[in-house]
Amino acid sequence: MRHLWILALITAALVIAGPLFLDRFTVNVLTRSMTFAILAVTVDLLWGFTGILTFGQAAFFGAGAYATAMVLTHLGSTPGLMVLGLVLSIGLPVLLAAAVGWLTFYPGASDFYATVISLVVPIVVTQLIYSGGTWTGSSSGLVGYFALDLSLGGYFRLAGLSLVAVVVAALIFVRSDAGRVLTAIRDNETRCAYLGISTQKVKIALTAVLAGVTGFAGFIYANSSGVVAPENAGFVFGTQLVVWTALGGRGTVIGPALGAVAIDYLSAQLSGQMPFLWQLVIGTLFVVMIIFMPNGLAALATGWRRMRRPADGVSPELVALPPRAGRGGPAGAEPLLQIEKLEKSYGSQKVLEDITLEVRRGELVSLVGPNGAGKTTLMRCMTDGKVASGGSVRIHGTGIHGMVPDQIVACGIGRKFQVASVFDSLTVAECLRMARVSHESPSFLRSADSLSLPQAAIEILRLTGLDQHLGREVSLLSHGQKQSLELAMVVSLEPELILLDEPTAGLTAAERATIGKVLVRLTSELGLAAILVEHDLDFVRDISSRIVVLHQGRLVLDGTVEEVVNDEIVKRIYSGGDHV
Numbered sequence: 001m002r003h004l005w006i007l008a009l010i011t012a013a014l015v016i017a018g019p020l021f022l023d024r025f026t027v028n029v030l031t032r033s034m035t036f037a038i039l040a041v042t043v044d045l046l047w048g049f050t051g052i053l054t055f056g057q058a059a060f061f062g063a064g065a066y067a068t069a070m071v072l073t074h075l076g077s078t079p080g081l082m083v084l085g086l087v088l089s090i091g092l093p094v095l096l097a098a099a100v101g102w103l104t105f106y107p108g109a110s111d112f113y114a115t116v117i118s119l120v121v122p123i124v125v126t127q128l129i130y131s132g133g134t135w136t137g138s139s140s141g142l143v144g145y146f147a148l149d150l151s152l153g154g155y156f157r158l159a160g161l162s163l164v165a166v167v168v169a170a171l172i173f174v175r176s177d178a179g180r181v182l183t184a185i186r187d188n189e190t191r192c193a194y195l196g197i198s199t200q201k202v203k204i205a206l207t208a209v210l211a212g213v214t215g216f217a218g219f220i221y222a223n224s225s226g227v228v229a230p231e232n233a234g235f236v237f238g239t240q241l242v243v244w245t246a247l248g249g250r251g252t253v254i255g256p257a258l259g260a261v262a263i264d265y266l267s268a269q270l271s272g273q274m275p276f277l278w279q280l281v282i283g284t285l286f287v288v289m290i291i292f293m294p295n296g297l298a299a300l301a302t303g304w305r306r307m308r309r310p311a312d313g314v315s316p317e318l319v320a321l322p323p324r325a326g327r328g329g330p331a332g333a334e335p336l337l338q339i340e341k342l343e344k345s346y347g348s349q350k351v352l353e354d355i356t357l358e359v360r361r362g363e364l365v366s367l368v369g370p371n372g373a374g375k376t377t378l379m380r381c382m383t384d385g386k387v388a389s390g391g392s393v394r395i396h397g398t399g400i401h402g403m404v405p406d407q408i409v410a411c412g413i414g415r416k417f418q419v420a421s422v423f424d425s426l427t428v429a430e431c432l433r434m435a436r437v438s439h440e441s442p443s444f445l446r447s448a449d450s451l452s453l454p455q456a457a458i459e460i461l462r463l464t465g466l467d468q469h470l471g472r473e474v475s476l477l478s479h480g481q482k483q484s485l486e487l488a489m490v491v492s493l494e495p496e497l498i499l500l501d502e503p504t505a506g507l508t509a510a511e512r513a514t515i516g517k518v519l520v521r522l523t524s525e526l527g528l529a530a531i532l533v534e535h536d537l538d539f540v541r542d543i544s545s546r547i548v549v550l551h552q553g554r555l556v557l558d559g560t561v562e563e564v565v566n567d568e569i570v571k572r573i574y575s576g577g578d579h580v
């Protein structure tokens, strides 16, 4: 962090001194380039860090620039009106982005849909500008208004220092615990939802805040250039921002900022010297860079840093949380989970029919059945209130119908998926921290030195040796370690009911035994309830307190281990001879 502040101070000093030794043309062009670089940083936070490919920043920039220019043109440029222009240039894009975000990021919406909407927004804003008559200046834009009383050098310093401030703030944010949530969403949005994080709210808030920053850049631009035009809000400009971000180095903050300044400055130089050829030269440069440096210019620096980085980074200190009040009531009391007459169909195909099941605290219920019996579908019905076609699922007596996964997690359910669902670009500790985000708000300024987890999660880490690799990036872990990490993440949620879909698939005998031990301890000693989907009957027999058999979408047996294992129907189902 010290390096960041030193670099920021040196850059700020260069920006302040710049107008003293740069010529007029360069000062003018760099003022614009640095203003655009602010936009590239916002595109990077959305696309590079969160995975939202957006062409819409141009619309928010245009809205901010036009809000300023319209106030200065139609109302005047007194200090009070200048402040009004500033407030509107930030406020309007924030409101517009909040509305667009609400339309775009509803649960289940695809990334492609979000990108298409981000292409439509600049088109709509541009059309509004065209049809604004004398208010917006239509196709001619607005020009000739009285702007801020600053010299050329003053605007240069305003744009440059604003860029430095935005880059520093962005770097502090993305390195903080809250900033890592963006990377988690980019890596695995489904897992975020199943850790109780409302990714929809995070994305809307991020889009709105960054639209405000973009609108502020629009305020600087409207004042420094003295002219605003419909192209400032168009999707061609929005696409340019994406290209600058890609060439600078997506997901690095500094790369897109430098990329935007360099390419915009180079374009301005070349357009003067080669009026008919410059776009061809820039285009060829883009193609060459995309072929030889697909991760952008910043990849040179990050690649070098990665080579020097040890496999295990800094590990935070593990701290055990006290047990949560109100958890772990007596085993055998009120059912934790009640499923009644549950049904699920895909078109005319009935996948689940008339499922009725209760699970109490302290029970480890294994759900067995042949392939295609409907086990995973039943798990999905318990963790997503929009999946079931009929019947009811209640947790603590509360129906989950219509709820989205993050709301159901808040009711006390944790789900472990069949294929380990973790965050590949985060470290082990950061993954575990994500599981605590729904309990404790993460810091926006720093990454905590310690990691507070429930005792049971710490035990899983110790049993599986993951406590020795808290600083290791998850992509470097083995399959078994990822399975154990996901289990520790789910337990860190402090759920009352854990759903596990084949947690031992692909594990060694030793790893299986460890997971079995952990599950028995969680249920019999800590009073959690668990539902385990498993194909390995020997494993199930060793650890379950009850076994439920699902066959062709129906629950055919629900009994103790001995009852089920010795049942004739089960023997027939598993030998492939039963077609009930």
Ligand SMILES: Nc1ncnc2c1ncn2[C@@H]1O[C@H](COP(=O)(O)OP(=O)(O)OP(=O)(O)O)[C@@H](O)[C@H]1O
Residues within 6 Å of the ligand: 346, 351, 369, 370, 371, 372, 373, 374, 375, 376, 377, 378
């Ligand atoms: N999205 C879908 N559209 C149509 N049919 C589906 C869909 N998802 C699952 N099915 C069907 O539902 C049935 C139950 O599938 P499910 O994955 O729940 O079974 P399972 O018992 O978990 O199987 P396995 O042990 O192989 O994981 C299967 O016949 C499957 O083809």
